Amino acid sequence: MDVSLLASTFVTVFLAELGDKTQLAIVSISGTSSRPLAVFAGSSLALVLASLLGAAAGGSLSAVIPTNLLQLAASGGFLVLGVRLIRKAARAEAGEGGAADPERG
């Protein structure tokens, strides 16, 4: 077993992933949900599956899967989640009785 290869892969991927948009999304979801285990399970599963697909497909992945469309879909998903969170925050603030101006539309 080639430990150095394992370690180099780990370090490369881990560093590439720190501060990535995916991790920002995970931080957001985990911070605003009360179920960290579900967030951890879901994100781990998704990341491992995505990397499995990447490793299995080799270089031909971008020819098989329209990554631009996937990115558009992810963008739509982020938008829905974000707007929902903002509205929830605004509602919670209004419910508390604070005179909160909606600064951002």
Add this chain to the structure above:
Amino acid sequence: MTSSEDSSSPQDPSGQMPSSQMGSSQSEPGPPADAGPGGDGTAAFLGVLATTFTTVFLAELGDKTQLAALLLSAQSGQPLLVFLGASLALISSSLVGVLLGRWLARLLPAHELERLAGLLMVGLSLWLGRQAVLHLNAPPPDLPLG
């Protein structure tokens, strides 16, 4: 050798529930979770899991992590090992993300964090959408398939 016993808290009588209204609310260790009226545990768990999975999976496909995995896998000829290392790294990074989120939830009030997270997600969405549209408009340079 320091052995700290914090598995059994001495101040917590396990037999009775603290249901007195006069007692001042103690500091909760957990985040200010919004306790919904219908607390269906399994369904909520699966809902959060599905949401997280879909979001992360869509966002991650075709990302730079995969590029790194691809490169390493191609150079080494040991795809299984590369996959193992990448998976461990990804699981660790998502654990870091979850813990960071819980830590933030303890620091900030819930609606404040929700607004911040919402703005962050909208920003990510715009950035992702812009990238995707740019790539759609400009065809990749070295693809033989026109």
